[in-house]
Amino acid sequence: MGSPIDHTAKYSYPSAAVHAAFTDPQYWHTRLREVGGPGAAVDRVDGGDGTIELELRQAIPAEHLPSMVTSLRPGDLVIQRREAWGAFDGDRAEGKFSAHVDGMPGEVTGVMTLLSDGTASSVVIEGTVEVKIPFLGSKIEGMIVEQLIGLFDAERTFTEQWLNGDYSA
Numbered sequence: 262m263g264s265p266i267d268h269t270a271k272y273s274y275p276s277a278a279v280h281a282a283f284t285d286p287q288y289w290h291t292r293l294r295e296v297g298g299p300g301a302a303v304d305r306v307d308g309g310d311g312t313i314e315l316e317l318r319q320a321i322p323a324e325h326l327p328s329m330v331t332s333l334r335p336g337d338l339v340i341q342r343r344e345a346w347g348a349f350d351g352d353r354a355e356g357k358f359s360a361h362v363d364g365m366p367g368e369v370t371g372v373m374t375l376l377s378d379g380t381a382s383s384v385v386i387e388g389t390v391e392v393k394i395p396f397l398g399s400k401i402e403g404m405i406v407e408q409l410i411g412l413f414d415a416e417r418t419f420t421e422q423w424l425n426g427d428y429s430a
Contacts, residue, residue, distance in 0.1 A: 263391030264402035266371055268410055269383050270417040274424045276375050276382035280349040282423055283356070283375070284313045291428050293317060296415045300339075311349050317342040327404060329397060338362050352377035358388065367392035369405065386413060 272279050282288045286306045293301040297319050305316040321338045323331055330338070339362065346356040356373035371388020390405045392398040422428065 263389040264399065264406050266369070266386060266388040266390060266406055266409060268386045268413050270386065270413055271378075272382045272384070272417065272421060272424075274382060274421070275380055276352055276354070276377040277349060278424055279382050279384070279420065280311070280346065280354045280375055282420055283346045283354075284308060284311055286313070288420075288423055289313075289315060289317070291423065292416065292419050293319070295428070296412075296419050298322075299337075312345075312347055314345040315343065317344065321408075330401065330404075333394065333397075334362070334365055338365075346373075346375075349375075356384075365392070366394060367398070367401070367405075369409070384417075 286303070286308070289303050289306065293303060297317070299320055299322060301319045302317070303315060304318055305314075307314045319340045319342060321340070323335070323337050326338060340360050341363065342358070342360040344356065344358045347354055354375040356375070358369070358371050358373065360369040361367065367390070369388060369390050371386060373387075374385045376383050376385065390402045390409070392401045392405070394401065
């Protein structure tokens with residue numbers, strides 16, 4: 262069944278500007294360098310005509326992981342992440358995401374909706390974290406959801422700074 266992810270990221274920029282950032286490969290390379298953690302990289306990027314599909318790699322160093330996690334899987338957690346954004350349609354766009362850690366019985370999946378809010382916009386994130394480990398799965402899921410919300414907030418802050426022109430291409 263899994264644990265739900267339910268989060269909304271608010272942007273002070275119109276949805277067209279946010280979508281333009283989300284579909285710019287340079288945005289992703291810079292974003293991962295700034296907020297992706299050690300060894301973060303864009304492994305694959307495909308897109309065009311206002312769409313993008315990405316394969317990303319991020320890591321959480323072992324020293325930042327709870328002992329419950331490192332006892333199950335020692336070492337750094339290398340997260341394989343996929344994200345895709347569809348074309349901008351008037352005032353909205355749809356996206357999807359997934360993530361998994363090699364050697365761990367679980368996954369993260371979900372959808373994102375970029376919506377216009379006048380001169381601002383929002384990204385509504387809905388998904389599920391599922392860890393198939395008896396007795397510990399739901400506890401680990403809760404920790405992952407908490408970490409994901411922090412990551413979504415850091416990515417929102419980066420996007421605002423990107424749109425402010427704080428990063429050069």
